Amino acid sequence: MTLTQSRTRPGANGWTDGVFTNPVLAGLHPDPSVCRVGDDYYLACSSFEYFPGVPLFHSRDLVHWEQIGNVLDRPSQLVLPPTMPSSAGVYAPTLRHHDGRFWLIVTSVGDGGGNLIYTATDPAGPWSDPVRVPGVNGIDPDLAWDEDGNCWCTYAGIEQVRIDPHTGRTIGRPRRLWSGAPGAQAPEAPHLYRVGGYWYLLIAEGGTERGHAVSIARAPAPDGPFEPCPANPILTHRGTNRPIQNTGHADLVEAADGSWWMVLLGVRPGGGTPGWHVLGRETFLAPVTWTDGWPVVGEVAPVMTAPPWAAHPVPLPVPDDFDNDGLHPRWISVRSRPAESWSLTEHPGWLTLRARGASMDDPAVTFVGRRQQHLSCRVRTLVDATAGRGGLAVRLDERHHYEIEAGDGEVRVVARIGTVLSTVATRSVTAGPVRLRLDVIAPSPGDWHPSKEPDLLQFGIEEADGAVDVLTTLDGRYLSTEVAGGFTGRVIGMYAAAGSVRFDWFDYEPRGDDARTPGSESGP
Structure with missing residues (x-):
C-alpha cells in the first residue's frame, strides 16, 4: 500500500557547502x-x-x-x-x-x-x-x-x-x-x-x-x-x-x-527553566587539534565548519508502506520483539501487531517505534483496529507516555504521567481504518518565558484531504528526562493493546526549521 499524499523531502543534516549542523545523529543516540x-x-x-x-x-x-x-x-x-x-x-x-x-x-x-x-x-x-x-x-x-x-x-x-x-x-x-x-x-x-x-x-x-x-x-x-x-x-x-x-x-x-x-554526546534543552530535553542524548561532532602533545577540542555548536572532504547528503527517509520483506533497522521495540507479535505477511502491505500487554504501561507491550529526531515533526499512520485496540504512542518509559488509540468504535487520547493515568479526549468513529496524527510543535526562538514548555504534542484524526480534527494538545515537558529521569529519549511508534491491529503505513515528517534537519538518518 502507498500513501495518497506525496512530497519532496530535503536532504539531511541541514547541508550547505562547507557547513553542517550538529548533532550529526539526532535523537536517542548517546555514548557514541x-x-x-x-x-x-x-x-x-x-x-x-x-x-x-x-x-x-x-x-x-x-x-x-x-x-x-x-x-x-x-x-x-x-x-x-x-x-x-x-x-x-x-x-x-x-x-x-x-x-x-x-x-x-x-x-x-x-x-x-x-x-x-x-x-x-x-x-x-x-x-x-x-x-x-x-x-x-x-x-x-x-x-x-x-x-x-x-x-x-x-x-x-x-x-x-x-x-x-x-x-x-x-x-x-x-x-x-x-x-x-x-x-x-x-x-x-x-x-x-x-x-x-x-x-x-x-x-x-x-x-x-x-x-x-x-x-x-x-x-x-x-x-x-x-x-x-x-x-x-x-x-x-x-x-x-x-x-x-x-x-x-x-x-x-x-x-x-x-x-x-x-x-560526543550532548543534549538540546528547550522551554523555560530549568530547560527540558526531550529527544535524549544525541551524537555531536567537533574538530580536534594538537598543541604541545595535548588535544584541543574546537567549538561544539549547532552550525559547524564541515570536514573538507564532506559529501552531499542523501534524501531523508520516505514514508514506510510496509511493502518490504522486513523492517528497517531504525525500528525498535521494548525489550524484545517475538516473532509471534508482529507480521508483514499476514496482510501483505500492512504491519500487523498482536497485543502482549494491555497498555503502554506494560513492560512487554507490543510496540514498534523509531526515535524522535526532530524538535518539530508530524507523524501519521493509517490503522485498522476492527480486531483489536491500538494506535500511535510517544514513549519515554512505562510511567511517561502519551498515545492516541483506536478501537471499540472510538479514538481516545491517553496520558500517563508518573502515577496519574488519564483519558483526556475521546471521539466516536465509524468502523474501518482511521488516520491518526501527531504534531510535535516546538516554540519559536522568541517565544520564551521561565515556565515555557519545551514543545506541545497535538493529537488528532486526519481526513483523506489532510484536514485534521484535533482531539487535544498536551504539554511536552512531562515526556522529558528532567521530569521522568533516566537515560533515554522519546520514541514514537505503533502499538497493540488488545487483539490484532494493522497499520497500512507510517509517515514521520520533519516540520518547521527541522525540515532541513541536524543529524537525520538517511536511506529509505
Missing part, C-alpha cells in the same frame, strides 16, 4: 564510539531497554550517517527480561577494528548482564554471540591493543585489566589508573589510544547531566603512570547558556587526511 577503516567510518551507540540493540552506522565523512544494522538483533546475543527497568539494559559500547575484525564490547545492566564482547567481519552483520568477561566489574568498557598484541580493557572507575578478548579471561588483577579531576564525580567512559610516543586516556566525568565534561591524561605505556592534561577539562559546557549542554562521553578518531575529530 567511532572507528575508521580506510576511508570508512563506523559508529555505535547505547540502546538501553530497546531491541534490536546497539545501532550501527556508516559514514564516509563523519557528518552524514546511515544506519546499516544493529549489533544485537537476535535473542541468542542478549535477553532483556520484562523485569528489567527502563534505562537499564545496554550501556556504552566501544567499537574498534583490529586484526581484520570489528570488535564491540558493551555492558548489559540488569538480570544476567555483565560485560560482553561481540565480533564481526562485516559491520552490517551478522555479529557473533557474546563472549562474557566476568572479571571486568564496571560499566563503559574499552578495548585497546598494544604493539605486542596485549589487549587492555579499561572501564569506569577508572580501572584496567589485561584480557584475552577471544575467551573473556582476565590476565592479572585490575588496577586503578586515574580518578580524573579532584572532586569530580563519576569518572567513566574511558578510551585508550596510542598517538605518537604516548598512550592517551580520555574519560568523562561530572555525571551525564549539566556537569558533564571530558578530561584526558597520558602515559608512556598503556598501564600508566598517567599525567593529567594541565588544561582539563578539555571540553565542558557546564555553567554556560550554550544551546548544547551535557557535553561528554567522547571518542576520538583520526581521519584519513590526518586530521582529528571527536564524537
